[in-house]
Amino acid sequence: MGHWEIFVFFLIIAFIYSSVGFGGGSSYLAVLAMYSFPYQEIRLTALICNVIVVVGAVFIYIRNKQTDWKKILPLAIVSVPMAYLGAALKISQETFFLILGGTLIIAALLLWVKTETKNGEEPQEYTKISLFKNGFLGGGIGFLSGLVGIGGGIFLSPLLHLMKWDTPRKIAAASGVFILVNSVSGIFGQLSKLSADMNYFRILSLCFAVFIGGQIGSRMSLKWNPLVIKRMTAVLVLVAGINVLIKYW
Incomplete structure (x- = not known):
């Protein structure tokens, strides 16, 4: 594989993001x-790597009972078929990269905005969201x-928030589940029209890289500052x- x-x-x-519970799809x-x-190889690679890294985090969220399925399911049920349709849609390479460029810029702005509460504080009142709005x-x-080829959590x-x-x-937890189901759906959408010029050895090599990084990061209790990571990623x-x-x- 070239470009080692x-x-x-x-x-x-994968190491940094998994250590703080993120997937890293936008960075891939x-x-x-x-x-x-x-x-097409770019999209498929990013989606598979997303799944490899985020599946462990989702398992932990479910085990710790942090998943509110009544609120997550309306988001996920509608997103899964739509992610499949988006991945299966035939677009030219130039159109893809123009959409990707705009998407990355918007994602960078969202990453830069600090939306979490300070010192782990949680809002006391939550906006009541309808099933229609969630869907x-x-x-x-x-x-x-x-x-584009991301999980959508970004x-x-x-x-x-x-x-x-x-x-x-x-x-x-909701974002983790959302990333996982959308990435899997997007992969199936990609499989319906694989290109003959894909480098499968490169894809497998990068999947192996995120597996190693994700496994190490998820098992280490590192005191990364999530906001710093987000803003560094925003610049990239x-x-x-x-x-x-x-x-x-």
Whole structure:
């Protein structure tokens, strides 16, 4: 596999993000967008890596009973088929990269905004969200997630915080489940039209990298500052988004 440095990048991203309960999908896309790989390979790689890293976090959320299924299911049920449709939609490489560039820039802005409460404090009042609003929100983000190749948590989490959807822990759990189901759905959508020029050895190598990084990170109690990680990622994602738009505009 050429560009062996990508293996190291993915391992480090998975290590850091898994240690604080994140998936790192936007960072995988940002790194891959810097290279001239087939766009279908970029989407599929990011989705598979998302699943590998986030599945462990979702298991922990469920085991610790942090998942409010009554509120999560309306988001997920609508998002799954929409993520599949987004992934299965046939678009040109130029269109994909233009959408990706714009998506990364928006994601960078959302990452930069501090939405969590200070010192672990939880809001005392939560906005009552209707099933329709949850379904509409999940479906819209799900479609964009499948189209671009992310799990969608990078959009869902800050929006839920701004909406005072629930406690930070339950929002993190909801985002984890959302990322997992959308990534799996997006993968199935991708499988319906695989390109012949994909480098499967490269995909497997990067999956192995995030597996190692994710396993190590999830087993270490590191005192990373989530806000610092988010803002460092925001810079990376913003640079990648601008670079993609300049290249394909």
